Amino acid sequence: MNERHVDLEILRYDPETDEEPAFQTYRVPCQEDWVVLDAVNYVKDVLDRTLSYRWSCHMAVCGSCGMMINGEPMLSCKAFVRDMPDRIRIEPLANFPIERDLVVVTDDFMDKLASVKPYLIPREEKAIEDGAHVQTPAQLKKFKQYTLCINCTLCYAACPQYAHDQNFTGPAALALAHRYNLDSQDVGRGAREDVVASNAGIWECSFVGACSDVCPHEVDPAGAIQQTKIASTVDYFMGLLTPERDR
Amino acid sequence: MEFVQYHPTGLPGTGILITEGSRGEGGILVNKDGYRYLQDYGLGPPDPWPRNKAMELGPRDRLSQAFWHENQKGRTIDTPHGDVVHLDLRHLGEKRIDECLPMIRDLATSYVGVDPVHAPIPVRPVVHYTMGGIDTDIDAKTRIEGLFAAGECACVSINGANRLGSNSLTELLVFGARAGLGAARLAEAEVSHADEAAIREQAAAGDRVGRLFRNTGGGESVAGLRREMNATMESGAGIYRTEESLSRSCAVMNDIRRRYADVVLEDKSNVYNTDLIQALELDAMIDIAGAVIVSALARRESRGAHQRLDHERRDDEAYLKHSLAHYVAGEDPTIDYRDVVITRSEPGERVYGGAHK
Amino acid sequence: MSRRPYRRAVSTTSWWLARPRYIRYMAREVSCVFIGAYTAVVVVGLVRLSDGAAAWGAFLESLQAPVSVAFHLLALAFALYHTVTWFNVTPKAMPVQFGEAQLPGGVIIGAHYTGWALVSALVLFLAGV
Structure with a gap:
């Protein structure tokens, strides 16, 4: 197995001893098929037990190992060392406060996520005896892409709008709101409107499109937000034409 | 287990x-x-x-x-x-x-x-x-009052000796909901379960963490012990087991348990200390590994995911039972058994392939 | 426990230089300045036209100055850049689904170009070209 030495420059920060974060470099012997997470795990297991970071599944499903890798938000379990230069700069996800080393505080994202009511709001509860909920493949297709979000927050780290205004609801939360709005079983669009169609919601987005570029599951939050803008604009004008219309 | x-x-x-x-x-x-x-x-x-x-x-x-x-x-x-x-x-x-x-x-x-x-x-x-885990009833309640468990850590016994794909969803959605509802109901009842034993346990847990922080000698590493544990569990308690392979792994695990006392934390921070978390996880995994090995040693038959090369037949007479491993500080767990409750599906011969047509 | 989350400063002036995609985004946004300036030139032209033949002639003359030509080329480049990048993302903003099938993005983009061409032709027709 080919071995190649790579220098990892990792941003370190221990709130108990450090005034501010600083880079520390580790030389790591990497194997051909390693991802950056393998290299970081090598640092943790062999070179420095004090390094803190999050990870779990190692297969791009859990969404916990997001890091800035050479300035780009990526899942470190899906970032292959073979595609990288010999010096790899690793930082915690941008736009979030650093808790420690590569661990960021995601409370703000969690609040935003909850604020868009990311769950089915059915017209009425259906008793188990009344049988299954029916949805056609065409109805599923409308929103399926947006169900693939793993809440990894890479899109927040890529979004300059969120960087400059933390009130912005942000890409993943708005994409999830769109997912439920498009679901044939859901009638919660009105209930989500206050958050989604507000100045801090879709109208804060200026369509940079970075969120969709970095999404590891091709959810395309930027597209979702533009679609919501159009739907919301149509709603507005329809509201002017038919003020009594129940939304 | x-x-x-x-x-x-x-x-x-x-x-x-x-x-x-x-x-x-x-x-x-x-x-x-x-x-x-x-x-x-x-x-x-x-x-x-x-x-x-x-x-x-x-x-x-x-x-x-x-x-x-x-x-x-x-x-x-x-x-x-x-x-x-x-x-x-x-x-x-x-x-x-x-x-x-x-x-x-x-x-x-x-x-x-x-x-x-x-x-x-x-x-x-x-x-x-x-498939095994913390013993729970159908409401996700464990034997410890106030403690609920659901998911892979729990054993509500819907899997038997060979789990079917996607049953983890049932464990999470059905029993996760039951655990949550049960815990919420208990919390609403506002009855404190902090008896003296629980308070003692809490203090002991605090001591365990404190000891890890203070430990300076020995120099065993969490990653090293974890690797050795993985290797011995794979070779001795893997797809096929024998009395001999299990006993060998049991001895290795006992050695790892002893050496665990010499684990030294490099990271002394109080904030997001994953060195500490991994050490505590390893501690628990060593207990789990012990429970797997000792239960497997005691089950002298082959059934589902437990295959003994030295006891190849399934023995419903003696082993149509759940093994219950009980923790004993510093020693191998003790094992006792509970009968399997048979409801709709009678245990039968497992036949696959053409004969099934 | 002594948590002290560290918030990194974000530059308000140079952030967009950090990644090529931010630069591309800024180029698209900045195109509005050139399109706005061009609109101002057209308005000035209209005023000059209402001032009579001499004023109009002088205006046309001034358009031929090298600076003016350079400005118009730049404005054209930005307008095209904005148009192309904007049309390219229309399949994301306005996806069309028939049953289980998705209308290919190329068709949606093509429809926009066609619409653009038709409107331009109409304007040219009304202008008597």
């Missing part, structure tokens, strides 16, 4: 799962000669189309065991990440693969550099799921 499921088709090295769905769509498993070896293990005939409970759609335990036998016969393929067989999807065609198995194509291409449209995917059995 002796029932640990191997998923038959994981990627070598990373252990990333290649879903059963890829076999459901018609993927086939072949050995180094391109032969569908599962027909040699009572799972045939090798139909060209997928059939429930036959060949590639046989149960996970049987498929993993068949791999072990093929490996013994030298008919697997040697790779830098261990021996593999091939999961061949090529005959499904690009369109079908992209439509039904896009994630599999992505995973295989990224992690082993194989595009399943053009080449077979190397796969091998990988440790997947612990």
Whole structure:
């Protein structure tokens, strides 16, 4: 197995001893098929037990190992060392406060996520005896892409709008709101409107499109937000034409 | 705790799962000669189309065991990440693969550099799921008042000795909800369960953490001990076990337990200290490993995911029972048994492949 | 426990230089300045036209100055850049689904170009070209 030495420059920060974060470099012997997470795990297991970071599944499903890798938000379990230069700069996800080393505080994202009511709001509860909920493949297709979000927050780290205004609801939360709005079983669009169609919601987005570029599951939050803008604009004008219309 | 499921088709090295769905769509498993070896293990005939409970759609335990036998016969393929067989999807065609198995194509291409449209995917059995766990009742209540458990850590006994794919969803959605509702109801009742024993336990847990922080000698590393534990559990308590292999692993684990006392934390921070977390996890895993080994030693039969080469038959007379491992500080756990409650499905002979038609 | 989350400062002036995609985004946004300036030139032209033939002639003359030509080329480049990048993302903003099938993005983009061409032709027709 080919071995190649790579220098990892990792941003370190221990709130108990450090005034501010600083880079520390580790030389790591990497194997051909390693991802950056393998290299970081090598640092943790062999070179420095004090390094803190999050990870779990190692297969791009859990969404916990997001890091800035050479300035780009990526899942470190899906970032292959073979595609990288010999010096790899690793930082915690941008736009979030650093808790420690590569661990960021995601409370703000969690609040935003909850604020868009990311769950089915059915017209009425259906008793188990009344049988299954029916949805056609065409109805599923409308929103399926947006169900693939793993809440990894890479899109927040890529979004300059969120960087400059933390009130912005942000890409993943708005994409999830769109997912439920498009679901044939859901009638919660009105209930989500206050958050989604507000100045801090879709109208804060200026369509940079970075969120969709970095999404590891091709959810395309930027597209979702533009679609919501159009739907919301149509709603507005329809509201002017038919003020009594129940939304 | 002796029932640990191997998923038959994981990627070598990373252990990333290649879903059963890829076999459901018609993927086939072949050995180094391109032969569908599962027909040699009572799972045939090798139909060209997928059939429930036959060949590639046989149960996970049987498929993993068949791999072990093929490996013994030298008919697997040697790779830098261990021996593999091939999961061949090529005959499904690009369109079908992209439509039904896009994630599999992505995973295989990224992690082993194989595009399943053009080449077979190397796969091998990988440790997947612990059927046992914290003993709970149907409301996710444990034996400790106020403690609920759900998911893989729990054992509500819906899996038996060989779990079916996707049953973890039931564990999470059904019993997770029950655990949550039960805990909420208990909290609403506002009865304090902090008895003296619980308070003592809490203090002991605090001491354990404090001791880890203060430890300076020895210099055992969490990562090193964890690697040794993985190796001995794989070799001694893996797909097939014997009295001898289990006893050997038991001795190794006891040694690891002793050496754990010399684990030294490099990280003394109070904030997001993953060195501490990993040390505490290792502590718990050593207990779990002990429970797996001792339960497996005591079960002198073969059943589902627990296969003993020295006791190959299933013995319902003696072992149609749940093993209950009880923690004993500093020693091997003690084992006792509870009868299995049979409801709708009577235990029968497990027959797969052609005979099932 | 002594948590002290560290918030990194974000530059308000140079952030967009950090990644090529931010630069591309800024180029698209900045195009509005050139399009706005061009609109101002057209308005000035209209005023000059209402001032009579001499004023109009002088205006046309001034358009031929090298600076003016350079400005118009630049404005054209930005307008095209904005148009192309904007049309390219229309399949994301306005996806069209028939049953289970998705209308290919190329068709949606093509429809926008066609619409653009038709409107331009109409304007040219009304202008008597």
